[in-house]
Amino acid sequence: MAATTLTAPDGTAFRDLNHNGTMEPFEDPRLSTAERVADLVPRLSLEEKAGLMFHTVIEAGADGAPLKGPGAISKTGSREVIVDKLVNHFNVHALPEPRLAARWHNAIQDLAAQAPHSIPVTISTDPRHGYIDNAGVSFSAGHLSQWPEPIGLAALDDPELVRQFAEVANEEYRALGIRAALHPTVDLCTEPRWARQAGTFGADPDRVAALTAAYLDGLQGGQVGPRSVACVTKHFPGGGPRRRRS
Numbered sequence: 001m002a003a004t005t006l007t008a009p010d011g012t013a014f015r016d017l018n019h020n021g022t023m024e025p026f027e028d029p030r031l032s033t034a035e036r037v038a039d040l041v042p043r044l045s046l047e048e049k050a051g052l053m054f055h056t057v058i059e060a061g062a063d064g065a066p067l068k069g070p071g072a073i074s075k076t077g078s079r080e081v082i083v084d085k086l087v088n089h090f091n092v093h094a095l096p097e098p099r100l101a102a103r104w105h106n107a108i109q110d111l112a113a114q115a116p117h118s119i120p121v122t123i124s125t126d127p128r129h130g131y132i133d134n135a136g137v138s139f140s141a142g143h144l145s146q147w148p149e150p151i152g153l154a155a156l157d158d159p160e161l162v163r164q165f166a167e168v169a170n171e172e173y174r175a176l177g178i179r180a181a182l183h184p185t186v187d188l189c190t191e192p193r194w195a196r197q198a199g200t201f202g203a204d205p206d207r208v209a210a211l212t213a214a215y216l217d218g219l220q221g222g223q224v225g226p227r228s229v230a231c232v233t234k235h236f237p238g239g240g241p242r243r244r245r246s
Contacts (some may be wrong), residue, residue: 002110003118015087017118018043026117048116052085055124058090058108064100066107073135082111082121089122091182093135097143098176105177124180124232129169131199138183144172150184154201159214166218173229181231184215 003015008023017027025031026040044052058078059071066078073093074081081087095101105123119161128139130149140146147153147165173181185199186208201208214231220228 002113015118016111018116019118025164044117044135048119051187052088052119054087055089055091056081058092058123060092060095060104062096062100064096064107066104066111078108079111082108083114086115088112088119089124089180091124091126092178093139095142095176101176109177122180123176123178124182125173125178127181127183127199129165129172130198137196138199144149144169149198151189151198151200154207154211157207159210162211163214163218166215170219170227170229174227179229181219182234183227184212184231184233185235186233187235188210 001015003019005013006021006023007013012023012028014023014027014029016023018024024039024043026036026043028036031039032052034171041049057073058081059067059074061067065246067074068079069077076085078114096104105244108123110122112118126136126138127150128142129144129147130138131140131146132138133140138149145168147168148156153162153165171183173179183199184201187196188205188208189197189200189203201211216231216233219231224230
């Protein structure tokens with residue numbers, strides 16, 4: 001059963017996310033996000049909470065439909081992993097042209113609305129506005145606008161241009177239903193043998209800091225909200241290539 005829009009006795013229209021015909025606080029559109037989350041979390045089953053802890057790969061069908069079975073990367077069909085296993089966070093790799101990609105995203109959210117509390121699925125992606133195509137690292141732009149790799153943006157040394165790029169990426173991602181970016185990569189490029197130099201802003205820490213701030217401002221805004229694409233600024237502290245201590 002998918003979530004439907006109902007009207008509460010006081011006239012408030014709400015989505016019946018838990019399919020019980022009444023409006024609980026977490027379904028009340030007049031409350032803040034924090035208030036709704038505080039009401040929702042205690043209602044979740046252990047299985048639902050566990051599902052929120054996973055972040056795995058999902059595939060889009062070439063025709064814009066969710067996969068019904070295993071794919072090239074995904075081990076299970078979309079319905080099984082979203083409705084049966086209650087997983088909510090996914091990293092998408094290949095996408096069809098934008099109209100079909102948006103159709104796929106809407107279908108994925110329809111599946112999520114069949115879960116006990118209709119928690120939306122969050123779709124994330126590695127960078128997909130450049131030229132390098134390496135699954136698990138980045139994807140060539142395809143139907144999206146194509147920009148220099150981050151190391152190329154860094155060479156221009158122009159935070160405002162980086163912010164402009166990130167604002168464009170934000171608009172294109174949101175049009176496809178992508179609300180989380182598994183980037184930027186802010187490792188300092190101090191090891192020339194490292195294969196991921198092109199995804200960094202170079203070796204100068206001051207430049208990296210300035211460009212990272214502009215990048216995050218363009219994708220997320222000053223505070224994460226309805227028009228944001230949330231960023232994973234990576235990698236882990238101390239990650240990436242670094243000088244070994246003897």
